[in-house]
Amino acid sequence: MDAPAPNAANAKAQTVGPVPTGYYRWEPEEDDVLICRAVREETHDVKTFVFAPRHKRQFEFVSGQFLTFEFEIDGATIHRCYTISSPPTRPDTVSITVKRVPNGPVSNWLHDAFQPGMMLKATVPMGEFSWSGMQATQYLFISGGSGITPMMSMTRSAFDLALISDIAFVHAARSPADIIFRDELDFMSRRNRSIRPTFIVEKDGPRDAWSGYRGRFDDSKLAMICPDFRDRVVFVCGPAPFMRAVKTTLKEAGFDMSRYHQESFNFDDFTEEAQEQIADAAEEIDSGVKVFQLEFTKTGRTIECPEGLTVMEAARRAGMRLPSSCSKGLCGTCKSKLVSGAVDMKHGGGIRQREIDAGMALLCCSKPKTDLVIER
Numbered sequence: 001m002d003a004p005a006p007n008a009a010n011a012k013a014q015t016v017g018p019v020p021t022g023y024y025r026w027e028p029e030e031d032d033v034l035i036c037r038a039v040r041e042e043t044h045d046v047k048t049f050v051f052a053p054r055h056k057r058q059f060e061f062v063s064g065q066f067l068t069f070e071f072e073i074d075g076a077t078i079h080r081c082y083t084i085s086s087p088p089t090r091p092d093t094v095s096i097t098v099k100r101v102p103n104g105p106v107s108n109w110l111h112d113a114f115q116p117g118m119m120l121k122a123t124v125p126m127g128e129f130s131w132s133g134m135q136a137t138q139y140l141f142i143s144g145g146s147g148i149t150p151m152m153s154m155t156r157s158a159f160d161l162a163l164i165s166d167i168a169f170v171h172a173a174r175s176p177a178d179i180i181f182r183d184e185l186d187f188m189s190r191r192n193r194s195i196r197p198t199f200i201v202e203k204d205g206p207r208d209a210w211s212g213y214r215g216r217f218d219d220s221k222l223a224m225i226c227p228d229f230r231d232r233v234v235f236v237c238g239p240a241p242f243m244r245a246v247k248t249t250l251k252e253a254g255f256d257m258s259r260y261h262q263e264s265f266n267f268d269d270f271t272e273e274a275q276e277q278i279a280d281a282a283e284e285i286d287s288g289v290k291v292f293q294l295e296f297t298k299t300g301r302t303i304e305c306p307e308g309l310t311v312m313e314a315a316r317r318a319g320m321r322l323p324s325s326c327s328k329g330l331c332g333t334c335k336s337k338l339v340s341g342a343v344d345m346k347h348g349g350g351i352r353q354r355e356i357d358a359g360m361a362l363l364c365c366s367k368p369k370t371d372l373v374i375e376r
């Protein structure tokens, strides 16, 4: 059922003039289905998917936030997060821009099977990787590969609003053919001189030789492309090794890291960290650390979790597959009901206080404090 128009009260009080048309916000708790309106090819392995709600609704989000989608592929339900690449200034639709990942079930299904007219379920926009609320006027965006999407949303928004923010936008790609949104960034920079894109590529493409910056991101390129980087707020997104290199370069150049923000799309860092946790936990078991029993009511399994390990890692270690996407307490995919027991949960915004009060927890970032019974 449609909610009352937000301007209904004002409309009653008005005696003259047209009643302003209110808008309805997209509320996934009322209807979480989005329809694909268009599919656009960006590069040979990157596509943009444009979505609208089933009923006339507008999206409310801040640039840099992501949606978690639910996919039914080969009989399995899978969740994945995708950053909104469109800006909040164009609220009738949202776009996501997806790079094919070799052997990845979802990215390949989207590229090969997903068509305009098809539908997907999605959650409310989430995430805190955003310039929203910041007072800075000078930014340095550094992205690699599909990590361009949050920066693109911010840049499109700055363009639409004719903001005077000075944006130095450095994007790294494998070859000229892999540069996502190249034409649009060039177009925006021609129309608004405060948007300054620079591309760095590793090698020539099959058809185009590259005369711009070449190789990996490093201190000498940083100094040439953006000599005043120390005065800026920096946003970085890309593959884990790329972000590590950028972070090290900035740190060694004396950048004030309190103005550094990063977002990771892949789990390599998490996996490394998890491997260390698992190794530590194994040692701890030997050295007599406390071990909790985790009982899963739906699968009927009970596993052991050494103190200090998350429920998700303990499950993985025991060969159980629990639903997860971000693995960082952001997306809510792993949200589960704790039937009994207590956890230490350090989440990143993927759960609401009222859900915590109702006994829910995000298993990817919850460490047991007692034995647990979990509805899974």
Ligand SMILES: Cc1cc2nc3c(=O)[nH]c(=O)nc-3n(C[C@H](O)[C@H](O)[C@H](O)COP(=O)(O)OP(=O)(O)OC[C@H]3O[C@@H](n4cnc5c(N)ncnc54)[C@H](O)[C@@H]3O)c2cc1C
Pocket: 066, 080, 081, 082, 083, 084, 096, 097, 098, 099, 100, 101, 103, 104, 105, 106, 107, 108, 145, 146, 149, 150, 239, 264, 265, 266, 267, 268, 325, 326, 330
């Ligand atoms: C907060 C968040 C935002 C994201 N936004 C985007 C986005 O805007 N665009 C996008 O294409 N993807 C994005 N991703 C990644 C996306 O959720 C999927 O992981 C990706 O599409 C691969 O899914 P898959 O099922 O095909 O393969 P999976 O089985 O999920 O992944 C297979 C392997 O590829 C690695 N991998 C995952 N994503 C990438 C990637 N983008 N580039 C290189 N390696 C990767 C994984 O670490 C894993 O080792 C985001 C992820 C998160 C957590």
Ligand code: FES
Pocket: 323, 324, 325, 326, 327, 328, 329, 330, 331, 332, 333, 334, 335, 350, 362, 363, 364, 365
């Ligand atoms: S997997 Fe995203 S919050 Fe746990």
